[in-house]
Amino acid sequence: MKIMENLYIVLVRPKFSENIGFCARACANFGAKNLVVVNPENFDYQIAKKTATNIGKNILENIEIISDIGEITNKVNFVIGTTARLGEQRKVNYSLVEFVPDIVGLLEENKVAILFGNERTGLTNEELLSCDETITIPTYNNTSLNLSHALAIVLYEIHKNIEKPRLEKEIKLASPKEKELIFNMLIEVIKEVNYIPHNNETLWMRNIKEFINNLNLTSRNSKIFLGLLRSTIKKLRRN
Amino acid sequence: MKIMENLYIVLVRPKFSENIGFCARACANFGAKNLVVVNPENFDYQIAKKTATNIGKNILENIEIISDIGEITNKVNFVIGTTARLGEQRKVNYSLVEFVPDIVGLLEENKVAILFGNERTGLTNEELLSCDETITIPTYNNTSLNLSHALAIVLYEIHKNIEKPRLEKEIKLASPKEKELIFNMLIEVIKEVNYIPHNNETLWMRNIKEFINNLNLTSRNSKIFLGLLRSTIKKLRRN
Missing domain, CATH: 1.10.246 (Serum Albumin; Chain A, Domain 1)
Incomplete structure (x- = not known):
């Protein structure tokens, strides 16, 4: 899946090393190659390794840890912010499902970064404003998703739109x-x-x-x- | 979302209490009301509470713990098994996205249980055979998803499909x-x-x-x- 080499998953100031591991596994589950972490709090590789499991091992070993968000946003052609909040100052232009065909289209020719905020506060208003687009995953009562769940759902939608997977049905109906x-x-x-x-x-x-x-x-x-x-x-x- | 009262999320022999908490939060995130756990290994409520967070607190407090899978499958009209494996003896009829409109249609008039297997082995062949249908979430290289990620993705798809208006006839299935x-x-x-x-x-x-x-x-x-x-x-x- 060459298109996935253009995708950069960026965790901004994640609090828990467990979550970084879960995210590494989710990347591997859907063929994402590049996991970038901006200023993690007390990053513990051994803790992350456990939740990454063997499946996410390779992603975790090649993780890129940076200290300024600009190091990644300046390197890509398009930046997408994710947010749970639909309020006031925060602009949300698209729900995930609306925007995912555009993400896949962009990935064919461009490097794209998708930013996920810290577990407690999400992305700041300033960070969201610096994104080219922001997306949200609609939830019941607008409750906020676990960080790695949000990532898994975003990657699931991208993967689905790239693959359009069809399981062959071997069911032969009665004549x-x-x-x-x-x-x-x-x-x-x-x-x-x-x-x-x-x-x-x-x-x-x-x-x-x-x-x-x-x-x-x-x-x-x-x-x-x-x-x-x-x-x-x-x-x-x-x- | 009254339709979600007909849905039973069933975790079969989950190993880690953290995962039960993560699943409770995912249920709350997408409006699922009923979380059932069959024979958990060393279930620790305090551990689960942490990963459930405040969002999943209510679901966790009302969790139903049973010792035999039949206690739930005999209570519902339709049982769906989830599996990562596409091999040999295991029959997988549908990918999630193919079957989700049927799930939503069924939920209008029927109680539906969705079974998720243990973190290491998934559902047994016998358990899968007892299901009315089995579904899978297509992944890259068929790598297996984290339990709570799989649940979050299934619930995300159901939630997305409920929001859509539908015209199909409601079918009442045999009890x-x-x-x-x-x-x-x-x-x-x-x-x-x-x-x-x-x-x-x-x-x-x-x-x-x-x-x-x-x-x-x-x-x-x-x-x-x-x-x-x-x-x-x-x-x-x-x-």
Whole structure:
């Protein structure tokens, strides 16, 4: 995923080393390569290593620690700030989902930094004002997200928009022929056991047809069903 | 957000109390009300309280701790398993983003449980088989997500989809009770007609259970099915 080499995840003054580790793992989970930390408080590599797990080990080993935010913002073409607050002086232009296609578009040709603020206070107004855009992740009652959760969600959306992943579905649905066979056999069972609960037989038959269609039978399931119906009919007739 | 009262977030055998706290906060962040924990290892409320923060305090105080997964899966209408593994025996039918509109649709009329496995091993194959559907969050190189990150992403998607207006019809699914009745009656029919195609009866019974789950029976359809099964059994016995 070459596009991800243009992305810089920037944690501004993070308080807890555990969170730095969690963020390193989240970066690895979604193919982000560059984790930058600005003025961490008491950064402890050994603590971060635990929460990064083996998955985030490589990201953590290559972490870039800087003391001034300008060292990264001056190096990239576009800076995005994240914030939980939707109030007053703070301008929020986009929700994550609105802006993520633009982020992916930008990443194709530009270096992009996404800034995440400190756990307690977030980004300052001054920092937000220096960003080219600010985004927010809508939450219930505007409660603030855990730092690494916010990062994981942002990266999840970017990854989703880059990959547009499609899991192949190996589910083979029942063929019209199989469904017709089931219908015919079910009707035979119904007749053998006199299970027609009202007088309008045509309507009832339509109900049964609809019933079979609604089951969304797979081909495999229809074979189980057919086998059982066959045996049932045989037994009903034998008696 | 009344719809969220139908959602049960279930952590199965979580190892770390920190993670339970993180999950409580994520629930609060996206309006989920019910957090259930099955057999936690050394659950320490004081540790969980710290990572839950004030935001997740209420969820944590109302956490339901149970010792058997059946206590929750028998109480809901639809069970969704989450898994990182895409391999071999493990069936994964949907990526999160594909299935989330269905989850929201189901929640309008049904109680839905979403299961998250233990940090190291995830859900067992047996647990996954007992689910009505399984979903996965696509990641880079299929690396596994931190437990609370996976939960936050799932809840973020649900929350996002609830906010959208929807027009689809609301479907009332068969209850666990109805499905169990169907299972029992189907077994009776199978025994009456000696339809057990191979020697491993336990495996065969599991097949039948899976078969019923895969049908995604609506409540209305299950009533038609039950009526037919009842008549069939009566007739088979009479002879």
